[in-house]
Amino acid sequence: MIAQGHPRSIGKHVPRREDPYLLRGEGRFLDDIAEPKDTLFLSFAMSPHAHARILAIRTDAASALPGVVAVYTAEDMARFVKPIRTVIEIQGYRASSRMVLAQDEVRFVGEHVAVVVAEDPYIAQDAAELIEVDYEPLPAAVRLEEADSESAPLVHEDIPRNVMFEAAFASPDFQAAFESAEMIVSETFRTGRVAGVPLEPRGCLALLDHVADSLLFYTSTQIPHLARTALSEILDFPEPRIRVVTPEVGGGFGTKAQFYTEEVVTAALALNLRRPIKWVQDRREELLTSIHARDHIYRLEAAIDGEGRIKALRTDLTTNAGAYSSYPFGCTLEATGGARMIVGPYDIRNYAFHTRAIATHTCPSGAYRGVAQPSCFMAIEGLMDRIGRKLGIDPATVRQRNLIRSEQLPYTNVLGVRYDTGSYEECLRRALERVDYWNFRKRQAEARDDDEVLRGIGICCFTEVAGAGSGGWRVRGLTKVPGFDSASIKVEPTGKVTLLVSQAAAGQGHLTTFAQVLADYLGVKVEDVFVSEGDTATAPYGTNTFASRGAVAAGGAVIKAAQSLRQKIARIAAFLLDVDVERVELTESKAIDKENPEKSVDFRQVAQIAYSMTSVALPQGESFGLEVVEMYDPPLATWPNAVHAVVVAVDRRTAKVSIEKYVVVHDSGRLINPMIVDGQIHGGIVQGIGEALMEQIVYDEDGQMLNANLLDYLMPMALDVPQIDISHIETPSIDALGGFKGVGEGGVIGAVPAVTNAVADALARTGANINRLPLRPSYLLREMRRRQLAVDGDRK
């Protein structure tokens, strides 16, 4: 497929093309786009109540402020905007419908009730504060545990008991296996509510092109194509007349893989007022309204034998959906993800789950990096450690006994999901070695009760669903998420190559990596390739950028497109070289005669003929141009796997956690650019460390968010994080073109469980049972003391 002798680009640390302009501060993020002089700015009035009836909205004072052009409420908006309804075709799902401005009732603090349009953003904000709303406060269901009860206030009248989604599964022999096992190990795990918090908040800019009567919509999103389709449907405006462009995006992490109400409002008002409209949120709004995630409760029961092998596993999962199903993934994503992914790299043949998504009066949940995987692996990996403790078997050994062995691959798991390739045992073996596991255990055994720090080691073995194709989304009922991605290649008349992909990066370095892929598969010099994405006017339709799908889905599309275009290039070259087409090989932007390598023509010469720009006519039967578009539908999913192993020290007095060693052995198949891959893993790990140790969105019992700012929503800074030792195993996927498996989420998935287990292990000798996030010192101290009190009590 790749020409012999072609200098390989895939697998190299190719420096990023994105860097030079970003390092000069020339990246154009949403708020950097120069808006036209007559642009109007939006500011939203937000609900101060978690749940209330809207009795009256008075907008006169706001409207009277000089510089204010208009004020809209839900009633005005309903004239030209349909509600957002997240369609999910799965049993047990109850759709909620959401108006872009709250109508009659507000369901979370921060929900928009009105919007001001003004000539200046400062004025818009002033006016939003002048909007007076009469509310009748209603009882709110804020905490997951409270909302999930018969007596809880209802979030939606038509959703009984706040159950937005419910599903169950049991494998045929589950019951028998569960009942006949020697013993049961069970635990409840409570994960914390966190958010992606990209450094650039969300925003959009809607411009009208009066000539073509069309809408040019800039938005800081990961899903330009899906956003365009949604806009068209919700606004009833023809899709071909909408062009969505993603500028430089300052971090996404799934937070920007949702389509939001503000995007609809901005576009709708531009069309309605016939003026450019801009909206940029501030950080408080960002934390109040961008999707939250991981507010989950896992109740696990494992039936095990005396060796620690899991004979049957039962999961009961409850997730907090927030007030509405976010778009397009909805409330089912975390609930199905956690319940389905938890079997991970383990050979568990009997499995049952019950999973639910519960509506609460809080911000909607959505697809934050890793989705439910950081939490479901925290649960199963926490259980592995407990099995070890219960039986007196080292937890690493428990894992070794349960892992899928390499000779079992390809392996179809208990849910019928195929893992094509993987390296579960090898990753664990190597991680234990690199973290010096057995020596650590020896030293740990010598630790004394009066040591000032407690040391612990935590492991997470995981598989990760990545690069899902259409089948993968359909299984989960997400029929509005297509699953394929696409690539368009144009060898221009000058012989240089334009590559358009259906992606929208937010820092992943796509302009570099896709050029590398094309270079190898088309036989073109990497510097001759120019990559562009994120503009629906030029890039072919696709599913866009989330769920670790870029390399797999769009990488596959690039390969497919390259394969079809190289045929044509080879045919024209064969004609020019006067040899059989089989003798032509493409390499380094040239077509050479394999049997006579001095004979060659370059891409430019071939292109000149294809575009009819020389005296030589195009061979008979060939069509003009050198362009191709291909869609690629990846398999159900690809299955990266990894092991994270972490050593922590916990100060016995202050319960401060320091990470002393962090080891990752990672397998995401064939690597395109190892430097970029490592960067993805680093970033994910640090988000995971944040999630495990400090991050938490806190609502009080009335549903007020107590930390909607970056002072109080703590995220890791440079001093909080360790050096990270990454090594790679490359087991190519055999199901996906190119062998890539995707790498966007693995870091965070492995980090949350590994760090949690390390802290739990450190504290195990105090008798504390650590099963909830985040692992703040206050919580750890309480658990240590609780146990100490119990011990002291026993002594008396």
Added chain:
Amino acid sequence: MSQATSLRKTDVTLTINGKSYTRQVEPRRLLVDFIRHDVGLKATHIGCEHGVCGACTVRIDGRTARSCLHFAVAVQGAEIETLEGLSADGRLAGLQKAFHDAHGLQCGYCTPGVLLTAEEFLSENPEPSEQEIRAALSNNLCRCTGYVNIVKAIANAARDRDKTTADPAGESRK
């Protein structure tokens, strides 16, 4: 709340990257908005507007500061430097190269603030330890890189400052 109705604009003159700019702005106009929107220099970013993230870092009279925490009127007459200025006159060339080689940026949104912080830090501490670099970054939030390669890039830049010839092999090789 409704003070907006009576806000009088005043002339504010600032020197930004060696050029003088006078604009009529409200007393509450943030320095970062003056730089970005009144003057049109967009390298300085906004991540929080409450002094935590460091995306808006600039130099005011030679010291790094957060431009979201100052009103433009309050720094009347000051000399401001932004990434555009430092980049154009080549003072950042070493750091920029080090960040490129070590993959010290992903989305690039934090990068202008990080570069300004790093430049000031290295001028005061040319041979920093890793811990000192991490401490120097304690006012800059990055959500993408996990800081690993930012720290490495700054360490490499410090090392390469003394050398006349940089090591072009790059440090990210393993």
